[in-house]
Amino acid sequence: MLRDVLNSISGIGIFPTIALLIFFALFVGAIIYVFRMDKPYEKLMSELPLKDNSAPKGE
Amino acid sequence: MGIETFKYDNKIVKYFGLATIIWGIVAFLVGLTIALQLIHPIFNFKTSFLTFGRLRPLHTNAAIFAFVGNGIFMGVYYSLQRLLKSRMFNDTLSYIHFWGWQLIILSAAITLPLGITMGKEYAELEWPIDILITVIWVIFGINLIGTIMKRRERHMYVSVWFYIATFFTVALLHVVNSLELPVSLIKSYPVFAGVQDALVQWWYGHNAVAFFLTTPYLGLMYYFLPKAANRPIFSYRLSIVHFWALIFIYIWAGPHHLLYTSLPDWVQTLGVTFSIMLIAPSWGGMLNGLLTLRGAWDRVRQDPILKFMVVAVTAYGMVTFEGPMMALKNVNALTHYTDWVIAHVHIGALGWNGLLTFGILYWLIPRLWNTKLYSVKLANTHFWLATLGIVFYAIPLYWGAVTQALMWKEFNSASLLVYPNFLETVTKILPMYYIRAFGGLLYITGAVIMVINLVKTMIIGTFEDEEEVQAPALEDTEISENGSVGKGHRWIERRPIQFSILVLVAVLIGGLVEIIPMYLIKSNVPTIASVKPYTPLELQGRDIYISEGCYVCHSQMIRPFRSETERYGEYSKSGEFVYDHPFQWGSRRTGPDLHRIGRKYPDAWHFNHMSDPELTSPGSIMPSYPWLLKQKVDLDITPKKIRAMQTLGVPYPEGYDLRATADLEKQAKSIANSLGNQGVSNAQWDTKIIALIAYLQRLGTDIKAQQ
Numbered sequence: 216m217l218r219d220v221l222n223s224i225s226g227i228g229i230f231p232t233i234a235l236l237i238f239f240a241l242f243v244g245a246i247i248y249v250f251r252m253d254k255p256y257e258k259l260m261s262e263l264p265l266k267d268n269s270a271p272k273g274e
Numbered sequence: 275m276g277i278e279t280f281k282y283d284n285k286i287v288k289y290f291g292l293a294t295i296i297w298g299i300v301a302f303l304v305g306l307t308i309a310l311q312l313i314h315p316i317f318n319f320k321t322s323f324l325t326f327g328r329l330r331p332l333h334t335n336a337a338i339f340a341f342v343g344n345g346i347f348m349g350v351y352y353s354l355q356r357l358l359k360s361r362m363f364n365d366t367l368s369y370i371h372f373w374g375w376q377l378i379i380l381s382a383a384i385t386l387p388l389g390i391t392m393g394k395e396y397a398e399l400e401w402p403i404d405i406l407i408t409v410i411w412v413i414f415g416i417n418l419i420g421t422i423m424k425r426r427e428r429h430m431y432v433s434v435w436f437y438i439a440t441f442f443t444v445a446l447l448h449v450v451n452s453l454e455l456p457v458s459l460i461k462s463y464p465v466f467a468g469v470q471d472a473l474v475q476w477w478y479g480h481n482a483v484a485f486f487l488t489t490p491y492l493g494l495m496y497y498f499l500p501k502a503a504n505r506p507i508f509s510y511r512l513s514i515v516h517f518w519a520l521i522f523i524y525i526w527a528g529p530h531h532l533l534y535t536s537l538p539d540w541v542q543t544l545g546v547t548f549s550i551m552l553i554a555p556s557w558g559g560m561l562n563g564l565l566t567l568r569g570a571w572d573r574v575r576q577d578p579i580l581k582f583m584v585v586a587v588t589a590y591g592m593v594t595f596e597g598p599m600m601a602l603k604n605v606n607a608l609t610h611y612t613d614w615v616i617a618h619v620h621i622g623a624l625g626w627n628g629l630l631t632f633g634i635l636y637w638l639i640p641r642l643w644n645t646k647l648y649s650v651k652l653a654n655t656h657f658w659l660a661t662l663g664i665v666f667y668a669i670p671l672y673w674g675a676v677t678q679a680l681m682w683k684e685f686n687s688a689s690l691l692v693y694p695n696f697l698e699t700v701t702k703i704l705p706m707y708y709i710r711a712f713g714g715l716l717y718i719t720g721a722v723i724m725v726i727n728l729v730k731t732m733i734i735g736t737f738e739d740e741e742e743v744q745a746p747a748l749e750d751t752e753i754s755e756n757g758s759v760g761k762g763h764r765w766i767e768r769r770p771i772q773f774s775i776l777v778l779v780a781v782l783i784g785g786l787v788e789i790i791p792m793y794l795i796k797s798n799v800p801t802i803a804s805v806k807p808y809t810p811l812e813l814q815g816r817d818i819y820i821s822e823g824c825y826v827c828h829s830q831m832i833r834p835f836r837s838e839t840e841r842y843g844e845y846s847k848s849g850e851f852v853y854d855h856p857f858q859w860g861s862r863r864t865g866p867d868l869h870r871i872g873r874k875y876p877d878a879w880h881f882n883h884m885s886d887p888e889l890t891s892p893g894s895i896m897p898s899y900p901w902l903l904k905q906k907v908d909l910d911i912t913p914k915k916i917r918a919m920q921t922l923g924v925p926y927p928e929g930y931d932l933r934a935t936a937d938l939e940k941q942a943k944s945i946a947n948s949l950g951n952q953g954v955s956n957a958q959w960d961t962k963i964i965a966l967i968a969y970l971q972r973l974g975t976d977i978k979a980q981q
Contacts, residue, residue, distance in 0.1 A: 237783055238522050245518045249511040261506035263431040264497050267356040267743070 276747045278426065281740040282355045284642055286368045288737065290348035291638065293376060294631060295725060297340035302718045304333040309711040311897070312864065313704065315887070318897040323387040325897045327823025331398045332386040337623055338396060340379045342487060345631040347375070347414070349494040350437055352638060354418070357434055357497065359427045359745040363420025367413050374410035378403060390460045393820035393856050394475050396482055397451050401462040404452040411448065415441045422770040426745045430770065432513040436493030438770070439521045439777045443485040446781065451478035457918045458911060461817070465922060468851025469799055472859055484524035487627055488590075492520075495563055495587065498634050502579045508565035512558050519555035522780045556594035563587040578653035582633030585661055589625025593618060608679045611829060611863040613703070617671035624664050624717060632660065632724060639728050643735025652727040659720030666713030674706035683837040691840055696866040701893055802849035805976040807924045808969070810912050810934040811941045815969030817915075818907075818962050820858065822899065829860035830869040830973070843870035844977060853924050865896055872975035877945055878952035880967045902963040909960065912938055941968060 310317040311326045318325045351368070355361060362368050381403045385391070391398040399407070418441055422434065451474055454462040466474050500507050507513060564587055567574055574580040596618055600609050609615065640647045647653060681699040684692040693699050808816060819825070832838050834845040846869050851857055875883075879890055885903055887894035913931035920926050926934075939959070945967055946959040957964065 234783065241522055241780070242515075242519055245515045249514050252511055257510045258506075260429060260431065261500075261510040263357060263427070263429065264353070264433070264500050265504065265506060267359070 277744050278747050279742065279744050280361055281742050283351070283362050283365060283368065283739075284737070284741050285739040286362065286365075286372060287348055287352045287638070288642055289369075289372050290344050290351060291635065291642070293372075294341060294344040294348050295635065295728065297336060297344055297379065298628075298631070299718075299721060299725065301333060301336035301341045302714070302721055304329060304336055306711065306714045306718060308333055309707065309714050312895055313707045313711060315895055315897050320898065320900065322389065322822075322899075322901045325822070325899075327826050327897070328387050328389055328391075330826045331391060331395075331823060332383065334396055335382050335386065335398065336379070338482070338486060339382070342491075342623075342627045342631070343375065343379075345627070345634070346440075346486075346490040346494070347371070348638070349498065349634055350418070350490065353433055353494070353497040354421055354437065357427065357431045358421060358425035359743070360421055360425045363417050363424060367417040367420075371410060371414050371417060374406065374413065378406055378410060381406070385460070389821035389823075391821060391823065392454065392462065392464065393823075393825060393858065394451070394464065394471075395826075395861060396479055397475065400460055401452070401454050401456050402459065404448070404454070407448060408445075408452075411441075411445055415445065419770065419774070426748045428748055430773065431496070432507075432510070432517060433493040433497040435517050435773065435777070436489045436496070438774050439517075439781070440485050440490040440493070442774065442778050443481065443489075443521070443781050447478050447481050447485065451475060455918050455921060457914050461911075463855040463918055463922060466855070467922070468854045468857050469848045471855065471857040472851075475857070481524060483622070484520075487622060488524075489521065491627060491630055492559055494634060495559070495583070495630060498630075498637060499563055499566055499583050499587075502577070502583060502633065502637050503567055503570055503573070505566060505570065508562050508568070512562050516555050516558040516562065518780070520559070521777065522783075523555065553595065553598065557591060560587050560591035560594070563590075578650060578657050579633050579636045581654075581657050582629045582636065582660075585657075586626050586629035586633060589621050589629065589664070593622040593626060596621070607833075607835065609675065611861070612675035612679050613671040613706075613862075614675035614679075615862060617668040617675065620667055620671075621664065624660070624667065628717075629660060632656065632721075635724070635728060639731055640735065643732050643737050645731060645735030648727050648730035648734060652723055656720040656723045656727070659716050659723070663713050663715075663717030663720060666716060667710050668713070670706035670709040670713070674703035677706075678703050682841070683835075685837070685840075691837070694841070696841070697891055697894055700864070700895060704895075799848045799852060801852065802847065802977065805850055805852060807853045807919070807926055808972065809941055810916060810938040811945075811965050811968040812972045813915055813919070813969075814907050814912065814938065815962075815965035815967070816858075818902070818966045819969055820856070822902075824868075825858045825860045826862065827860075827864035827896070828866070828868045829863050830867065831859040832867055832869050838867070842867045843974070846974075847977065850974070850977060853919075855919070855922055855924075868970070868973055870974035872971050872973040876952055877949050877967050877971065878954050880970055881949055881954050881957060881963060884963055884966065899963075902966060903956070903961055905962045906960050907938075907942075907962055907965050909935055909938065 307317065307324075308326055308329050311329070322328070351362065378399075382399055385400060385403065386398060390400050392400060418437060422430065422438075453465045455465060456462040464471055464474075496507060496513060564584065567580065567584065570580075574584055599605055600614070600618065636647060636653055678699050681693045681702065686692050830846070832842045832845045839845050850869075881903075883890040883896075884899045886898045886900070887896040888898075912934050916926055916931040916934045920931070942959040942964045945964050946957045949957040
């Protein structure tokens with residue numbers, strides 16, 4: 216039923232089309248960026264949470 | 275480079291942690307109660323405050339906003355300070371946030387049992403509480419962004435991105451879905467009606483799952499899982515793709531991606547390709563979590579914290595796979611309105627949110643109290659009880675769901691429904707409800723064991739309000755550690771404002787793509803001439819229906835399947851709901867659909883059924899509503915309600931508010947009369963039952979009249 220209502224709006228097809236395209240661009244962009252990232256930087260970022268020293272005193 | 279000494283605020287983490295534990299137990303216990311109510315209506319205790327229709331919203335609100343909500347804040351306040359090497363922005367804001375949030379929960383716990391509700395799932399709270407939520411949420415946001423601004427760590431770790439996305443999106447969702455017109459302090463009508471209200475509500479509902487139950491918890495996973503395993507996340511690169519894909523997709527590909535069909539072919543192809551690829555961002559998160567533990571599985575076997583986290587992340591993978599499957603049209607035709615949905619959300623809530631919270635608590639509490647966990651053995655016991663609890667909870671519900679759905683759809687050789695009596699399909703799956711309740715009991719037992727374990731840990735440890743640490747001040751330079759100037763994502767990771775704007779844009783694009791059609795829809799719902807506004811009495815009756823929470827068991831949306839039109843009558847048309855503020859389509863058919871209940875039975879049938887369902891339907895699990903026979907309708911508010919409806923565009927004639935009360939009385943007396951003629955002698959015209967009967971008898975009849 217919802218589908219019929221939505222379909223009756225003229226030009227509705229453009230919305231998902233736009234959304235899909237923007238998303239596609241973003242997704243591809245993110246992938247390209249990620250592949251170009253250098254190793255030392257990745258290491259630096261992924262170790263951020265481990266760099267605060269909050270080991271329990273009992274251990 | 276100057277080294278600065280400062281203190282982390284551990285007390286606020288403790289506060290939110292204790293609130294998480296306490297509200298968690300409350301949410302589970304209310305859950306068990308309503309599970310028992312579905313086994314036997316005796317557990318409704320014949321009092322209005324504790325009936326299923328009012329307790330189920332309390333359960334969902336407690337689980338989502340009290341248990342998971344406090345869990346989010348506990349994890350955020352702990353990890354944010356450490357990831358950014360900075361104390362929270364402002365202590366006063368922290369504690370206003372804490373007490374404000376508890377006040378919201380308390381107001382929910384009081385108003386929902388009193389039947390004060392908007393009647394929209396997971397957005398039940400009335401307008402004053404909605405405003406309070408907005409204020410407190412903004413305070414949280416200021417504290418979050420403020421802390422980020424004064425950080426000592428230049429780079430924002432992926433968890434922080436998830437927190438930022440959570441803050442902005444939840445704010446947007448909450449405000450749009452809470453647009454409502456107050457009638458009194460405790461009653462308001464949503465500005466949207468019918469189809470439009472349904473779209474806004476499920477845009478909110480879907481994304482509340484995404485941005486309240488998922489993104490903040492992913493942020494927590496990215497921090498606490500590496501901490502607990504003491505090794506970095508498997509792939510930081512994956513987390514970037516994962517993050518952007520997730521926040522962008524969730525908001526727009528939500529409930530509607532199947533609803534648009536008039537799409538160009540190439541878009542459909544791209545869309546299908548993408549739907550398949552989309553499992554990647556969700557599963558990207560899951561794999562990133564699980565692979566962090568590669569080579570450390572021997573530790574997982576010994577450490578209950580890691581066990582909790584592994585099963586939590588696996589549950590996340592399961593729900594995010596199951597969800598898209600349930601969005602497929604032919605799957606949805608079967609699973610919608612059944613317990614499949616209930617099982618699905620509990621894999622998420624008990625598995626993903628629950629187990630991750632437990633894992634974090636077991637990791638965090640000993641650290642905050644400077645000691646070791648009181649008993650690893652008890653934690654292991656809890657782990658097994660919780661995991662088994664989920665299994666015993668979900669499997670019977672899946673089984674029952676399929677059984678019931680097939681019974682609803684079964685025709686015999688004469689083309690008649692094999693189970694025309696809906697109740698038969700309910701009693702058939704009652705055994706499954708017993709096992710489900712048992713599963714819940716196991717889960718709660720585990721949680722109680724956790725409470726004991728954690729309290730013992732707190733007793734043997736000593737809590738430190740303030741944890742003193744040192745870190746170099748953040749220097750105002752563009753040069754990163756390896757000497758190169760930041761660019762691309764690295765650039766954005768150092769700039770919280772720009773980052774926030776980018777997140778907001780991503781979310782808004784998706785949001786607008788969904789919201790714009792919703793606005794357009796109003797003028798596109800085909801009007802049906804015979805559909806008229808509710809009479810004042812019916813309107814009052816409708817508000818009673820909302821207040822009693824009938825929508826948690828009854829749908830008002832007949833789908834265009836033969837099995838449904840055969841059982842309930844003509845399928846529902848969008849034009850029939852144009853005066854429904856709010857819509858009451860429901861999501862689970864514990865009882866039959868009510869959209870065409872009007873004139874199906876005589877008034878006296880409803881009178882008897884509402885006073886005790888067993889009178890008309892032996893073995894029914896519907897609660898009885900004896901108080902409706904005694905409580906009076908609030909007549910004084912009728913003109914106000916009419917005026918509010920007029921403001922929202924319902925075409926009552928000019929000045930009708932002044933005549934409404936007289937009309938109400940006339941209609942009510944005629945119903946009381948007809949009840950008298952049908953042998954019900956004790957019906958008083960101004961009681962709630964009369965208004966409710968008027969509403970029920972009107973439902974779906976505007977179209978019948980046309981035929």
